[in-house]
Amino acid sequence: MPTIWQNSGLQHEQVKILCKSQRDHERQAMKTDSDHPNTQEVIPFWNDPSKRDFFFQLGVLAMVGCLGYYLITNTIANLERQAIATGFGFLERESAFEIGESLISYSAADSYGRALIVGVLNTLKVSFIGIVLTVLLGTFIGVARLSANWLVAKLAAGFIEVLQDIPILLQLFFWYAFFYEMLPSPRQALNPITGVFLSNRGLVFGIPAAHPAHIYMAIAFAVACILVYFLIRQARKRQALTGLVFPVGRVSLAILIGLPLLVWGIHGFPTAMNMPELGGFNFEGGMNLSPEFAALLIGLVLYTAAFVAEIVRAGIQAISQGQTEAALSLGLKKGQVLHLVILPQSLRVIIPPLTSQMLNLTKNSSLAVAIGFPDFVSVAGTTINQTGQAIEGVALIMIIYLCFSLLTSALMNWYNKKMALVER
């Protein structure tokens, strides 16, 4: 039989990568065989691609299964020998360790489960604030990178190059040392702006004193957001029907600012501030960011902003000058050009890599463990040390981060579908 197989004694690994062409050739070979009934042979099963695929996959799965079985039996034997408990029962037990800062009430008497929740919340807190600041700073630097001003553009380029090329962990250590070694004690705290104090106890700044008006203002803001949403829909509908343009931008800005201000006014403009004051060895009052949190936040924001700046720059440069010119020649105003022509196109370029940078920031926040901020990995690490249940601990870390990233990619897919170019 005229076989095309140069290597019919194919080795196991080589067989795995088998492609369509071979299958087609194989069929061809079968056909020619059937034309000559004298020389017809039964195709051996290792030359039948579909069967071979099947056996190859079976083989690989069996190997993976065997490896898994081997590891699991080893692990069970080891756990038994070292008398380590298994299962997630430890989540219910008393944790017996303190956590420096938490968003919900927590004490050493609470369970490991609650400690881990505190960790997750801390991770979310630093990631959320970090992402907001990163996007703002990154956009700013990305635009500065393209500035017509030579000095500004070069400075931005230098910032991007330097911060991208230094490991994030080193940057975190640097900022941590900055807070602990280079800043003075609270008594000689730096006071760059009124109400803001920088010392080796962290960053303290004044916030408006608690007042019931603030809650109502937040509610008013939420209501304003909903109003604006309906306003935009209504304006679009009207424009589609009648062609009349409604000044959505200005009106919605007025609603968003005006409504909370109105509520503030109704309560008589409470302006009392909760200013930090030096008492004993530390500040009292105001908002206090611990050195760990501040170092982590500064490090993550600066590092990620350098990457975001590059993304923003690429997004802006991706839109050719002709687009702006064409839009202007259609008679659109500058604002409309940006809003209707440039942004929709560059956002399509910017958003996907931007999301992956946000995810990177979230993942990098796990380095908090190195500078002692109680994020999820740090709390899970302590839990592993105390209970000895390493497998469960590491599995929890992986599951939580996987949830974050799966959630993000689900959102991303939804967005991509919505924004994808509709092609005929």
Place this chain on the structure above:
Amino acid sequence: MQRKAQTTTATDTIKPPITSVGVIGWMRSNLFNGWFNTFLTLLVLYLLWKTVPPFVRWALVDSLWISDGAACQKSDGACWSVITANLRFITFGFFPHDLQWRPLLAMLILIAMLFYSRNRKHWKKSLAYSWGVALIIMGLLMKGGLFGLAPVESSQWGGLPLTLLLSVFGLTAAYPLGVVLALGRRSRMPAIKMLCVIYIELIRGVPLISLLFMSSVVFPLFLPEGITVNKILRAQVAIILFTAAYIAEVVRGGLQAIPKGQYEAAESLGLNYVQTMRLIVLPQALKIMIPPTVSVLISAFKDTSLVVIIALYDLLKTTQSVLSDPQWMGFSAEAYIFIAFIYFICCFFMSDYSRRLEKELET
């Protein structure tokens, strides 16, 4: 018409006004065009004036370069002595003092190889072989035990050689694995595809630190009783597994960029899968992938610093242990700036090289 042309040739060429060429012209068009840019320039200059001179004074004028810690505590400026006095420990960690020429030689070989490989004219098969030989020689220099070299336990490895070792071996091993994973992800066999997708997405979804934790605390539980694997190797494997997933995604991008006609042409020539990939698809795809691969390499190089968290003495950790010496406490800024400088140089060369390569390959 004729006359007009004659008159123009007869007159002298008028020079552009002095304000639009030369230094002044450059400044006008780049720094002071419009009130906003003028304002920005002045603002930036003011900020630079406020920050740069004090920094130069701290770093260069008032600084101490060779002294002991006590003298540094009294001075106002930077204490670079923390580097000069501990340079050997920072660079080589706990490697036996008399034998430190060996890691030094290994690093020099590595740097020489890298410089030699920069030139694309040298990209031949012989280069691959010489890399293989060089890696073996470097390993031998580190480990010893043959040819009269005294053996050195891997627990004594540290500093810059460890950082380079983790990155170079990590990348060399991760690359083929990444290619296999990418091919698997594009395979038409559902089970293989599923395994590769699960692996890639799982690894890319978790932080490296969780894999390092796994290698340091969970992995020993997987092994049968009595078998231990040393710590560096475990971290190395974690780094390889992590980097491979990222390389796989880069390779997948490259494979997707190859037009379908190439596959079909290869098929019609009667090439089988391995031949198609090895002779037609991969050579083209790998070329497209060079720039994104380099950025994966850069981030992998930076990520090796995370082994600090599982207490391996890489460059960052040796620096930290110098800083925990009471004599040198409080000079973190100087030490970290020095380390940052080393990382910056390495990464800058890599990214600069990738940019140049990108330009060369574009033609």
